[in-house]
Amino acid sequence: MSLADREARLRARLTAAAPGRETVVFGSLVGFCAFLVGYAATFLSERHRIRDPTRPVLSRFGYGVDAGQEITVGPDGALPSAWRFAAWQYHQLHGVRLDPWFGAGGNVAPPSRPLVIVPALVLAAAGFLLVARTRADDPWVAASRGGLVAAGYAPLAVGSARLSAWAAPETVRIVISGLGATTHPLGTVEVPLGPAVALTGLVVPVAFGALGGYLAFAWRGGEWPRSLVARGAVAGVAAFAVGWAAVRRATERRLATEGPGPVQAVGAAADGEYTGIAPGAVDPGLHTLATWQFHRVHGGSMAVRYRRAVTDGVDAVRVFDLAGIVPVVPAVLLLAGAALVYSTGEADGTTAALRGGAVAVGYLPLAAATALLSAWTPPAAPDLVLAVSLLDAVQRTGLVYPVTFGAVGGLVGFVAVVATGHVRRALSRVDPRKAG
DSSP, X not given: OOHHHHHXXXXXXXXXXSOOHHXXXXXXXXXXXXXXXXXXXXXHHHGGGGGOTTSOXXXXXXXXXSEEEEEEEOSSSSOOOHHHHHHHHHXXXXXXOOBSTTSSSEEEOOOOGGGGGHHHHHHHHHHHXXXXXXTOSSHHHXXXXXXXXXXXXXXXXXXXXXXXXEEOOTTSEEXXXXXXXXXXXXXXXXXXXXXXXXXXXXXXXXXXXXXXXXXXXXXHHTOOOHHHHHHHHHHHHHHHHHHHHHHHHHHHHHHTTOXXXXXXXXXXXXXXXXXXXXXXXXXXXXHXXXXXXXXXXXXXXXXXXXXXXXXSOEXXXXXXXXXXXXXXXXXXXXXXXXXXXXXXXXXXXXXXXXXXXXGHHHHHHHHHHHHHHTOBOOTTOTTEEEEEOHHHIIIIIIIXXXXXXXXXXXXXXXHHHHHHHHHHHHHHHHOGGGOO
């Protein structure tokens, strides 16, 4: 095909992909409704938890050599309204963290575990509905049209982030103990606008809306990519197993030299000092620790759940760090994505990244399952459960890492396929018997 023919074909594809005014309007409406449905589901689930004594709404803890600081908002006293709390939770479900006081060392009560899949479901359904109505004739056109749900989703993401800011009253104060002991007001707690626009307004709706659009095209044409799904599942499971084994080995080596104990859960005592709730002499075992470390390498955090009502519980969970193991997981995922593309002989650069990202098909279920199965109750604190944050397990371990590094690996695999083809053709010109 000549260069002119390729340019003409590209122009035709771009023209076909450009949505009409009716499609944009309908996509905006569907995205607007998707946000309302997702937020409504979050509000109905979370409104009763605003005064749940087993889970403070906001908490922050920091303790140094000379001083410490702590704040616990809830279950009594001044609290944000239920609709604000639900807005915070809905943005959290998109990967947004609150600030300014809760960017480091602070926590907002994590959403209920079933809510983890709500944004993905409503956005995929919205993209599916949009493409089912507009009848796209190409899978990539269908995916791009499905992503148009962001046009209606983003304005509500921005509006909810701005309107849900909570100016805490003077009675809500941060307590600083030790040298220079004092208190000062909490100030304003709000959803950071930048991440709200980028994650809630754009990245998540475009990604899952595009997925829904592609599924609508595949469902209408009966062209399900069964082979790619099966290969992606195998590659994802293999990458997860290799990465976990490497982290387990590093954890085992570190335990041999670890001092006071691998896990410490710290909380405030009645006399103003801080004490360990899970003694350092007690540890959950190698396999559980390795699973926690595996998720932490992906950026996951530890969560605390309680089996009884508490007014103030664990402020910080400390697990030792693994030095030098962080690059292993991206490297394994990159190789998995490259192998997935290279094994299929993928020769189209526009789809290589998408095929490489299919390793998430096998990676995501294992990420969610291991986060749930590695929950652990310290013998010294039977009412306390330590576990990996399921939200982080799904978002970071199950999706962000395998999709991102698998896609990069897919491009590497595509380059390898092209390079191999050039070498074979060069050899065939030297000796025809070496062709193929």
